[in-house]
Amino acid sequence: MDETVAEYIRRTVLKIPRNEIKTILEKWGFLSEAQLQTLNFHQIKDNISQEVVHLCEENSAGIKQAAALDIIYNHIYQNKRMWSVYQMKKSGEEVEYFDITEFKKKFKGRLRSALKNVTITFKEYEDNAIWIRVAWGTPHKKPNQYKPSYVVYHSQTPYVFISASVLKSNLPLLCQALIVASNYHDIREMELRSHSLNSLKDIVFKRYSQNFPTYTRKPPQGGNVEPGNADIRIVQENRSEKERIHRLNQEAFGSGPQPKLEFAQYRLETMFKSDPKMDVLDKKEPFRCLVKFSSPHLLESLKSLAPAGMADAPLSPLLTCIPHKARNYFKIREKKGLLPEGFVSP
Amino acid sequence: HIATSLPLPSERDHLRPRIDLIVFMIDIKSKYSLKNVETSLAHVDASFFLGKVCFLVTGVGRVNACSIDTNAVCKLGETYCSPVLFCELELEGVRAATAQRLVRMLQISAGHIPGVSALSFVSLMRKSNDD
Numbered sequence A: 001m002d003e004t005v006a007e008y009i010r011r012t013v014l015k016i017p018r019n020e021i022k023t024i025l026e027k028w029g030f031l032s033e034a035q036l037q038t039l040n041f042h043q044i045k046d047n048i049s050q051e052v053v054h055l056c057e058e059n060s061a062g063i064k065q066a067a068a069l070d071i072i073y074n075h076i077y078q079n080k081r082m083w084s085v086y087q088m089k090k091s092g093e094e095v096e097y098f099d100i101t102e103f104k105k106k107f108k109g110r111l112r113s114a115l116k117n118v119t120i121t122f123k124e125y126e127d128n129a130i131w132i133r134v135a136w137g138t139p140h141k142k143p144n145q146y147k148p149s150y151v152v153y154h155s156q157t158p159y160v161f162i163s164a165s166v167l168k169s170n171l172p173l174l175c176q177a178l179i180v181a182s183n184y185h186d187i188r189e190m191e192l193r194s195h196s197l198n199s200l201k202d203i204v205f206k207r208y209s210q211n212f213p214t215y216t217r218k219p220p221q222g223g224n225v226e227p228g229n230a231d232i233r234i235v236q237e238n239r240s241e242k243e244r245i246h247r248l249n250q251e252a253f254g255s256g257p258q259p260k261l262e263f264a265q266y267r268l269e270t271m272f273k274s275d276p277k278m279d280v281l282d283k284k285e286p287f288r289c290l291v292k293f294s295s296p297h298l299l300e301s302l303k304s305l306a307p308a309g310m311a312d313a314p315l316s317p318l319l320t321c322i323p324h325k326a327r328n329y330f331k332i333r334e335k336k337g338l339l340p341e342g343f344v345s346p
Numbered sequence B: 001h002i003a004t005s006l007p008l009p010s011e012r013d014h015l016r017p018r019i020d021l022i023v024f025m026i027d028i029k030s031k032y033s034l035k036n037v038e039t040s041l042a043h044v045d046a047s048f049f050l051g052k053v054c055f056l057v058t059g060v061g062r063v064n065a066c067s068i069d070t071n072a073v074c075k076l077g078e079t080y081c082s083p084v085l086f087c088e089l090e091l092e093g094v095r096a097a098t099a100q101r102l103v104r105m106l107q108i109s110a111g112h113i114p115g116v117s118a119l120s121f122v123s124l125m126r127k128s129n130d131d
Helices: A003-015 A018-028 A033-037 A045-058 A063-076 A100-114 A168-182 A197-204 A239-253 A298-305 B010-015 B031-041 B070-079 B092-109 B119-125
Strands: A083-089 A118-124 A129-136 A149-154 A159-163 A186-194 A263-270 A287-294 A329-333 A343-345 B022-027 B053-058 B084-086
Touching: A003 A045, A003 A063, A018 A033, A018 A045, A018 A063, A063 A118, A063 A129, A083 A168, A083 A197, A100 A118, A100 A129, A100 A168, A129 A168, A149 A168, A159 A168, A159 A197, A168 A186, A186 A197, A186 A329, A239 A298, A287 A298, B022 B031, B031 B070, B053 B070, B053 B092, B070 B084, B084 B092, B092 B119
Parallel strands: A263 A329, B022 B053, B053 B084
Antiparallel strands: A083 A159, A083 A186, A118 A129, A129 A149, A149 A159, A263 A287, A329 A343
16 A cells, blocks of 8 residues: 555544544445454554554555545534635526536546646535545646645535635636536635535525514514513513514524624725814825624624623624625725715625 | 613603612623713712612622723712622622622611611711821
């Protein structure tokens, strides 16, 4: 077995937490039941990985099998990577039947015709997701297995989720191969990025609970704003205000769990508005400023701001529009007279 | 009655009994809390400041998270001639003791203790080295 393959398998196994190694090796299916029985999973990971490499040598593992193991690891620990969302556009309205074999052939063909040294691995999952792993090389060097790109494509949708490797120069080639293989004619990057792949899918597939605006006047309900208030001697003076905030929050965010995003970034290119007497900036050019909100769970924390009394309800639409507009990167320019808010550019 | 700020919503005016004691709660971890109390104080009738107002500073257990200078709060107490209590709501013992103190003050402010009136608080506020 190739030394580089052995080393790659060893390092991949080392990444896995010890109590998960057995399950992942079983999912991989490359080592037989009997071989797995011989492994001692209670020793230190260094030794476990050495034993696994030994067994792989017995089975003559190649780079294909090593790449398959890597895809499985990254599918389970997908939230360790940063994912970007791309949207593809069709030229016509024809609905073509999606053939997975055709897709794989065209994808491989396109990449290999441009770049000889690539490792391409596919894996399909039950939720119609096709995972593609691409390790990139150059005309003179073998592919670097430690910096692959991952693509997740749901064939029924025009969306592709890409976790690019550090080598950004291969991105155009990857995008080209995708549109050729899937019979689209254009692809563009959306301004939506997160670690949580499932949340990105929830946002673009509209799977989170949205609140649709109701135009009928509902009678004000004494809703369950403070469910734990069992003592009737305590009187909440601001009950109607609390209910108003709760209602506005429900309208803005819906009642279900929010998709998980880690940050929202607003790039301001607006003029600095100060008291004319202060005369802070006499140069009439845009004041460039970057505002970044970060949180382990940004949308849930935004949702809890008004009920916690930390912000006024309703929240700024720039914050609440994040799931509806499917973006968390914004560019805000000066309003051009007719528009009510700062102009949000695509 | 619990409110987030003053003035109280007018729609409940007819349901409200006589107010005997106003306790302004200031969270020492939040500058906004102090600001909110300062703005609300402007809505209190002057007669309340004769022993019917008290400041309760919470969260003093967490020394690292203090955002408000205790001097500022003490000064507030002096300006409005009202006592300032410090407590930590997360500790059950302190919570219970503070509640007992407040109930005692309320009994006096409501006139339930014969011989002691709310005005006594004002005189107890004067520090011995003031004279």
